Amino acid sequence: MSQIQQARKFNAWGKGIEPEYGPQAPAPTAERGSAVGIRIEGLDKSFGSVPVLRQLDLEVPAGQFLAIVGKSGCGKSTLLRLLTGLDEPTGGRITFTGPGGEAVTPNARIVFQEPRLLPWERVAGNVAVGLGPGQGGRPAKEKSLAALREVQLDEKAGDWPAQLSGGQRQRVALARALVSRPDFLALDEPLGALDALTRITMQGLVERVWREQGFTALFVTHDVGEAVALADRVIVLDEGHIVLDILVEHERPRLRGAEDLARIERQLLDAIFRR
Amino acid sequence: MTLVAELPKPAALPGGPNLRQAGRWISSRLAGALPLLLPVAIVVAWQTASSLGLIGNRLMPAPLDVLRAFWDKTISGELGVNIAVSAQRALSGLFVGGSIGFLLGIANGVSSLSHRLTDTTLQMIRTIPNLALIPLVILWFGIGEEAKLFLTSLGVFFPIYLNTLHGVRTVDPQLIEMGRVYGMNGWTLFRKVIFPGALPSIFVGLRFSLGIMWLTLIVAETMAASSGIGHMANSAREFMMTDVVVLALVIYALLGKLADATARFLERRTLQWHPAFQTPAKG
Incomplete structure (x- = not known):
């Protein structure tokens, strides 16, 4: 944990240290939100007679950036859907825990692979959806604009x-997911449909908002390099089991293609392909 | 370098930029008037043929005769009254049939119980041409307003019902899931996701039903009515007043066009978000 906190003193993606906390850049105004821990015990999920997750145990400390990788059909998206309440488990238990270890109801949000924006709402209106129903008027508008500013799209609010x-x-x-200050954010291959260069920019953005807001992040991806670049910890799922669970304790920002990161990448790929 | 210098200068157009600008203005105006070209040409040819005696005036009146009939009927007030009566029938039929179709379409799109309960029956009724009901309707209602209301409502009902149902059923399930994840349910989910998603399809239904609305009303008014455009045309036929008969046709065409244009306008206003209705001005 100390490694993780250590890492968070650094900021930004790619070049230099702390360029966005520097004197010329505005300091992040948002105070860091809360985060929940996750405890998964003996989790089972099957669709009909086909088991997808089997007896899964996993403990995620609050504020951790956890990436899950694995082949298609390994159960990673299913695990995400169970954690966010989109599906019900067949057996086992998921508990979200507060700072004292007590069970809490998380303020969970999801970013899907597709943006899933409402085409008939303008950009600001779509972000306001993230505040939940019954929220409207000026405060909602201002919160939406602030969230858009965080993803540098505030000038597109009326599009x-x-x-x-x-x-x-x-x-x-992403702004829609962040506007309600979640303590748990699940991302289901959120960058899978983007081109390579946009992905790199988006990875930097995801990393930055996670550091600013401090939520617990669950990042499902099929891109091992992406997982290693972003996460504190990477888990490999195979046929519903965890076959590898490693911490990535490198300082941020991480340089793509660095030798020690490449070694972890290889280790993950070996686990995925059972080499 | 020299290649550029040796190119001949383009010959200046006579009159300079002003004339060219004027030319462009005229051509843009012409492009706007293009849809009117064919109707105007037909009327001119028709009038010419009538004046030359190529078309017998007893069977097909000249456009100027139709215009005169229009003037006479307007002065006598007959035309205004008949248009008002027909329009009122059309709109009340649209309202009654359209509302029922819309509500049933929504209900059957949202609830599978309601769908299983009513859809088969409705599809069976749909296969009966609604004009085939005229003899029965006259027996039931006589030639009163109820008969016309019943027939137009029935005609308008099906396109709106089918397209509303289709629209609700084809709303992107991923958007509905997103809405649920973000805490929407019931009325909020309907208002924010399902209804706007179904709206383009509902408009297709509306425009279909406008066509059927006029068709049904014309037939109903021609067969059993004591007022309205259809009645005006039918009684003119008895006195061989072909100009009035043609006038009625022209009025129907104009009313139909007006209804369609109104629907298009509403479509454009409410579907601004749709890429098909966006003006590319904004980047």
């Missing part, structure tokens, strides 16, 4: 989603 590029739409989806 229709159809007028945005794929990467911009996904940034709106």
Whole structure:
């Protein structure tokens, strides 16, 4: 844990240390939100007679950035859907825990692989959806604008989603997930549909908002390099089991292609392909 | 470098930029008037043929005769009254049939119980041409307003019902899931996700039903009515007043066009978000 906190003193993605906390850049205004821990005990999920997750045990400390990788059909998206309440487990238990270890109800949000924006709402309206029903008026508008500012899209607030590029739409989806200050954010291959360069920018953005807001992050991806670049900890799922669970304790920002990161990547790929 | 210098200068157009600008203005105006070209040409040819005696006036009146009939009927007030009566019938039929179709379409799209309960029956009724009901309707209601209301409502009902149902059923399930994840349910989910998602399809239904609305009303008014455009045309036929008969047709065409244009306008206003209705001005 101390490693993780250590790592968080650094900021930004790619070049230099702390360029965005520097004197010329505005300091992050948002105070860091809360985070929940996750305890998974003996989790089972099957669709009909097909088991997808078997007797899964996992403990995620509050504020951790956890990445889950694995082949298609390994159960990683299913685990995400169970954690966010989209599906019900067949057996076992999921508990979210507060600072004292007591069970709490999380304020969980999801970013899907597709942006899933409402085409008939303008960008700001789509972000306001993230505040939940019954929220409206000026405060909602201001919160939405603030969230858009965090993903650097505030000047597009009045546009229709159809007028945005794929990467911009996904940034709106991220703003929608962040606007309610979640303590648990699940990302289901959120960058899978983007081109390679947009992905790198988006990875930096995801890392930055996670550091600023401090939520617990669950990042499902099929891109091992992405997992290693972003996460504190990477888990490999195979046929519903955890076959590898490693901590990535490198300082941030991490340089893509660094030798020791590449070694972890290889280790993960070996586990995925059972080499 | 020299290549550029040796190119001949483009010959200046006579009159300079002003004339060219004017030319462009005229051509843009012409492009706007293009849809009117064919109707105007037909009327001119028709009038010419009538004046030359190529078309017998007893069977097909000249456009100027139709215009005169229009003037006479307007002065006598007959035309205004008949248009008002027909329009009122059309709109009340649209309202009654459209509302029922819309509500049933929503209900059957949202609830599978309601769908299983009513859809088969409705699909069976749909296969009966609604004009085939005229003899029965006259027996039931006589030639009163109820008969016309019943027939137009029935005609309008099906396109709106089918397209509303289709629209609700084809709302992107991923958006509905997203809505649920973000805490929407019941009325909020309907208002924010399902209804706007179904709206383009509902408009298709509305425009279909406008066509059927006029068709049903014309037939109903021609067969059994004591007022309205259809009645005006039918009684003119008895006195061989072909100009009035043609006038009625022209009025129907104009009313139909007006109804369609109104629907298009509403479509454009409410579906601004849709890429198909967006003006590319904004970047």
